[in-house]
Amino acid sequence: MTDRELQRRFEADAKPESVNDLHDELDRFWSALDDVPFEDQMAFTTAVIEAASNVVEHGVPLDRDGVRLGVELNATSSRLQARILEINAAAHPDPLTPATGDPADLESGRGLFLINALVTTVTVERQGNTNIWVLSKESVPRQ
Amino acid sequence: MQFAIEDRGTYTEVVATGRLNMVSAPTLRATVDEAVGAGSRHIVVNLAATEFMDSSGLGALIGCLKVARQAGGDLRIACVQKQVQMVLELTNMNRVLAPYGTVEEAFARD
Numbered sequence: 001m002t003d004r005e006l007q008r009r010f011e012a013d014a015k016p017e018s019v020n021d022l023h024d025e026l027d028r029f030w031s032a033l034d035d036v037p038f039e040d041q042m043a044f045t046t047a048v049i050e051a052a053s054n055v056v057e058h059g060v061p062l063d064r065d066g067v068r069l070g071v072e073l074n075a076t077s078s079r080l081q082a083r084i085l086e087i088n089a090a091a092h093p094d095p096l097t098p099a100t101g102d103p104a105d106l107e108s109g110r111g112l113f114l115i116n117a118l119v120t121t122v123t124v125e126r127q128g129n130t131n132i133w134v135l136s137k138e139s140v141p142r143q
Numbered sequence: 144m145q146f147a148i149e150d151r152g153t154y155t156e157v158v159a160t161g162r163l164n165m166v167s168a169p170t171l172r173a174t175v176d177e178a179v180g181a182g183s184r185h186i187v188v189n190l191a192a193t194e195f196m197d198s199s200g201l202g203a204l205i206g207c208l209k210v211a212r213q214a215g216g217d218l219r220i221a222c223v224q225k226q227v228q229m230v231l232e233l234t235n236m237n238r239v240l241a242p243y244g245t246v247e248e249a250f251a252r253d
Contacts, residue, residue, distance in 0.1 A: 016166045023162060023195070042226045049197050053165045110198040110234050117233045 004141075006033055006075045014056045014067035014086070022052050022071055029073050035141035036075065044080045044137050047118040048073075050111040051084040051133045060090040062129055070130075080139045086131040095124045095131065144193075146174040154250050155183035160192040163200030163227075171200070175207040175218065184216025187249040190242075191222035196230050204240060219249040 010025045012018035026048060030041050052069055059067035070085030096112065115122055119137040126132070144161030155178045163171065175186055188204065190196075196204075204220065211218040221243040223231065231237040243249040 019164055020162065020166055023164070038225075042229060045195070046197060046226065046230065049164065049195075053197060053199060056165065110201060114198055114230065114233060 003077055008073040010071040012069055014059050014069040018069050019052055033075055040139040043118040047115045047135050048082045050115050055086045059086045062088050080137045082135045084133040088129050091126050154185035154187050156187050156189055158189045163193050163196040165199040168199045168203035171203045179210050179214045185250050186211050186218040187246050188220045189246050196227045221246045221249050
């Protein structure tokens, strides 16, 4: 296994178009990491986009400046990690509780379920005016 | 993401190209609403060129399925790629939206 580490940071207004820009950033991230298994890229990208979409959809701004979306990506030889920052946003009372109901009837509410299914650990913390989702996925580079 | 509507006689094909996410999901709904409003009852969403789908995109597909069924028809999906297949399987929505291998197969046995 080779020792390597790559970091990227993304920040933008928390609006839907920013999710496409983040996806482009993720594509560039994987281009620089061609030894990450495709299945891991696919799962991690999906989880990060879900978390970022949650920020855009549910972030409540603390003032007129609005919510900012920040994403810090980090890849090492054993792990992929993303810190999803909901900047200048109100705290979530129960951030890790998914929607309930008949899955066949739900047109929304699957995002958190998917995130939990796609990564190894999910944590949420509050720092100052920011909610931070930390998604980690164990991933070993292809030989 | 781009959507194109093709009249195939017994069904309408909606070709979805790009990422089906929170940005494009409302356009998919509007596209299928338009097709159903114009009289199409059987819709096939061709996902061959859909490189990515998240829960917003999945929610839009389920909403479109409801619209088609409420109009007395049905909506089916075809040609799904690996990431879309993964999302369908993890959410068990492949039971509601079973993917067909080709667009032609989707309504072939009806």
